[in-house]
Amino acid sequence: xxxxxxxxxxxxxxxxxxxxxxFAFGQTLQEGINSADSHKYAAARQVFTDMVAKSATAENxxxxxNSYLTQFEPNFEKAQEIFNKGLEADKKSNLxxxxxxxxxxxxxxxxAIAQIQGIVKDSREKDADVLYRAAEALTLFxxxxxxxxxxxxxxxxxxxxxxxxxxxxxxYTLGDAYRxxxxxxxxxxxxxxxxxxxxLPSAKNKASVFTRIGTLWMQAQQWQPAKENIDKAIAxxxxxxxxxKAKAAYDIRYQQNALATQDLINYAKYADxxxxxxxxxxxxxxxxxxxxxxxxxxxxxxxxVEDPIKYKLRAYLSYxxxxxxxxxxxxxxxxxxxxxxxxxxxxxxxxxxxxxGLAKDETDATKKAALMTESxxxxxxAKAAKDETMKWDEELVKIKGGGAVNQASVxxxxxxxxxxxxxxxxxxxxxxxxxxxxxANAYQExxxxxxxxxxxxKMSGLLPDWAPAYYSQGYxxxxxxxxxxxxxxxxxxxxxxxxxxxEASKETLSYAYFAVAxxxxxxxxxxxxxxxxxxxxxxxxxxxxxxxxxxxNK
Numbered sequence: 082x083x084x085x086x087x088x089x090x091x092x093x094x095x096x097x098x099x100x101x102x103x104f105a106f107g108q109t110l111q112e113g114i115n116s117a118d119s120h121k122y123a124a125a126r127q128v129f130t131d132m133v134a135k136s137a138t139a140e141n142x143x144x145x146x147n148s149y150l151t152q153f154e155p156n157f158e159k160a161q162e163i164f165n166k167g168l169e170a171d172k173k174s175n176l177x178x179x180x181x182x183x184x185x186x187x188x189x190x191x192x193a194i195a196q197i198q199g200i201v202k203d204s205r206e207k208d209a210d211v212l213y214r215a216a217e218a219l220t221l222f223x224x225x226x227x228x229x230x231x232x233x234x235x236x237x238x239x240x241x242x243x244x245x246x247x248x249x250x251x252x253y254t255l256g257d258a259y260r261x262x263x264x265x266x267x268x269x270x271x272x273x274x275x276x277x278x279x280x281l282p283s284a285k286n287k288a289s290v291f292t293r294i295g296t297l298w299m300q301a302q303q304w305q306p307a308k309e310n311i312d313k314a315i316a317x318x319x320x321x322x323x324x325x326k327a328k329a330a331y332d333i334r335y336q337q338n339a340l341a342t343q344d345l346i347n348y349a350k351y352a353d354x355x356x357x358x359x360x361x362x363x364x365x366x367x368x369x370x371x372x373x374x375x376x377x378x379x380x381x382x383x384x385x386v387e388d389p390i391k392y393k394l395r396a397y398l399s400y401x402x403x404x405x406x407x408x409x410x411x412x413x414x415x416x417x418x419x420x421x422x423x424x425x426x427x428x429x430x431x432x433x434x435x436x437x438g439l440a441k442d443e444t445d446a447t448k449k450a451a452l453m454t455e456s457x458x459x460x461x462x463a464k465a466a467k468d469e470t471m472k473w474d475e476e477l478v479k480i481k482g483g484g485a486v487n488q489a490s491v492x493x494x495x496x497x498x499x500x501x502x503x504x505x506x507x508x509x510x511x512x513x514x515x516x517x518x519x520x521a522n523a524y525q526e527x528x529x530x531x532x533x534x535x536x537x538x539k540m541s542g543l544l545p546d547w548a549p550a551y552y553s554q555g556y557x558x559x560x561x562x563x564x565x566x567x568x569x570x571x572x573x574x575x576x577x578x579x580x581x582x583x584e585a586s587k588e589t590l591s592y593a594y595f596a597v598a599x600x601x602x603x604x605x606x607x608x609x610x611x612x613x614x615x616x617x618x619x620x621x622x623x624x625x626x627x628x629x630x631x632x633x634n635k
Contacts, residue, residue, distance in 0.1 A: 122152050
């Protein structure tokens with residue numbers, strides 16, 4: 082499953098845009114800078130709060146307010162409140178004026194762009210920090226259309242600051258601004274790389290630079306240098322949390338779910354307990370299809386965070402668990418609280434799937450028809466946007482076949498002491514594929530088909546390249562009577578068998594081709610003929626396949 086939380090920009094940048102690095106403000110400010118750059122936002126905010134308490138200057142208010150903008154999900158209301166306090170301290174403060182304009186821009190008000198440009202003009206472009214902050218705002222919230230203006234301001238900021246030594250984060254943000262241009266141009270990518278490399282000599286933490294370079298290579302789909310630079314970041318500072326987040330994105334790209342889970346565990350270990358950070362961790366686990374860990378982290382902070390995205394995440398988790406009523410309630414709450422700019426095509430698609438799930442059990446014919454119409458319309462929006470957050474058609478097949486297999490449906494099936502013991506082992510270590518394999522087989526032997534489906538699905542999530550898990554899913558679905566999902570799983574098995582394993586897998590492949598041919602012989606005779614023929618070619622002694630092949634070719 083792709084990322085449902087619109088995290089692309091944050092993953093691409095790898096780390097949030099930095100803060101002013103100027104030793105004239107003392108070591109305390111530098112500690113705040115380092116904490117924020119390391120995704121320790123609670124620690125950073127504490128530093129900036131202490132700075133305001135000691136000296137309530139406009140600048141110190143700005144640093145505190147800006148920390149609410151550069152966190153994962155900006156808290157515009159809190160940032161605005163603090164920037165206003167900064168202007169009360171100094172009504173001429175350009176930094177806090179830019180802060181307020183950033184809030185407007187982040188909320189989707191494009192008039193803020195002209196406002197930012199006006200502040201820069203009024204400053205006569207003499208103050209490097211004003212130029213930098215204007216560029217930072219455009220980089221964070223202005224999108225590709227304003228990348229060139231951000232680049233222009235950053236180059237001027239670098240020029241103005243050269244005499245006293247350009248701070249590393251000026252170069253960081255310049256690289257980020259180039260990446261906003263959303264182009265595959267080697268020249269643009271090269272300019273971003275040059276900016277990051279210029280940050281290396283003055284960067285207090287080389288891991289920060291290597292992480293950005295690594296994510297730039299990822300953006301260019303150059304995976305080997307991406308991994309090399311992420312590894313350099315971890316070697317430079319094994320406690321630098323954003324490097325593990327970047328590595329998780331790399332491992333998710335390669336469907337190395339078990340490795341990604343360990344990366345996210347490390348990320349959680351080295352980031353701090355700030356509720357917004359914990360919410361981000363929950364989202365990342367969800368992206369990795371690790372719903373158990375996602376729910377754990379979400380439940381920890383649900384009542385501590387204000388961001389309405391928590392309701393969206395809970396809606397997805399409830400949907401994954403087959404609780405369509407709870408999913409609808411959470412999604413409705415998100416839509417009622419979130420700004421319209423934060424509602425994605427995938428959210429419409431999810432609403433469509435939820436409607437289909439509710440329609441499945443609706444007894445009133447009129448209501449059922451209305452839900453199915455809503456389902457078709459909402460899913461069409463996601464498809465029209467070419468959104469691939471979920472496999473929309475496959476999810477509809479699951480709903481038609483009875484909905485998601487959840488733990489409640491598993492527990493309602495047959496069990497025995499062996500199953501109960503293995504369940505405890507898997508609960509203690511969800512990444513223990515050996516215990517999970519034994520549990521899946523134990524469920525099959527007990528003819529608890531939901532348990533087998535649930536376990537084999539977890540196995541394919543942890544080991545997506547291990548073909549046998551898909552075959553076993555197909556068998557379990559077939560035994561449970563869900564022929565459409567059985568067909569999909571058998572097809573996944575056929576597609577996942579590696580060429581090097583083809584000879585050793587001939588017999589099982591023959592079974593899979595036969596199973597698909599048998600299941601689709603009435604709905605798709607041409608495919609059934611093709612697959613029955615392939616089954617016989619792989620195993621000429623497989624009598625069931627021979628008989629079906631003869632029958633289909635009469």
